[in-house]
């Protein structure tokens with residue numbers, strides 16, 4: 345059995361998103377793997393990622409990775425669907441060049457696998473940001489798991505920003521109803537919430553889709569994948585102490601802290617502001633030992 349040196353096992357898991365949405369994923373990690381340390385980076389100055397082009401998302405993801413590598417992470421979790429869909433392969437390629445060959449995991453594949461297992465009639469719906477839906481990443485991940493499963497994807501415009509605004513009103517309900525309509529028409533029996541913000545409006549979505557439709561969120565299956573990767577690579581912490589978690593953001597730390605608690609459902613503590621630098625391959629290669 346492989347066991348990494350103690351110094352490496354004690355390193356934090358890096359988690360990133362464009363903002364607070366990825367905290368729904370961090371929540372699952374904190375619950376499933378409470379002994380690990382985490383460093384979460386929110387690129388909130390450049391939110392929303394869901395309206396960005398794939399090339400921009402790739403460039404941003406590489407900058408974020410560089411910052412997290414400088415903080416000595418042992419694994420990178422992309423807790424953002426838009427960034428996963430557009431940038432995970434590019435990110436993995438660069439991470440593989442680091443001294444530790446740090447691995448990168450995203451939210452798309454674990455949710456796709458769970459949805460394929462859940463569907464009874466082979467018809468899965470995906471609700472996602474325009475950026476995520478445009479890449480076709482969910483359709484590809486589902487086809488790779490079972491090509492007999494049909495996928496109906498709906499780009500949900502500014503739904504993530506509406507959720508961030510924290511007003512649960514009739515306008516929000518009407519917007520959700522509109523996004524769910526094509527899925528109801530298609531008769532899907534399983535729906536992936538393909539954006540890290542959407543779990544916060546799961547009750548509204550479930551009401552629109554009806555009780556027989558199974559809703560899949562990526563946090564829990566991704567946390568299981570993280571557990572598997574850390575365990576099989578001997579990278580998991582062996583002590584039983586409660587781990588620490590900390591936050592970095594590129595936007596206003598006070599806003600992030602205020603909005604974040606609702607998403608994390610745990611206290612956030614101090615948030616440090618960071619300025620990201622354009623990614624340069626040599627810094628990734630020579631990441632901290």
Ligand code: DGL
Pocket residue numbers: 361362363365366391392393394395423424425426427473476504538539540541
């Ligand atoms: N976290 C992003 C995602 O999962 C949604 C928010 C944004 O558009 O930046 O795609």
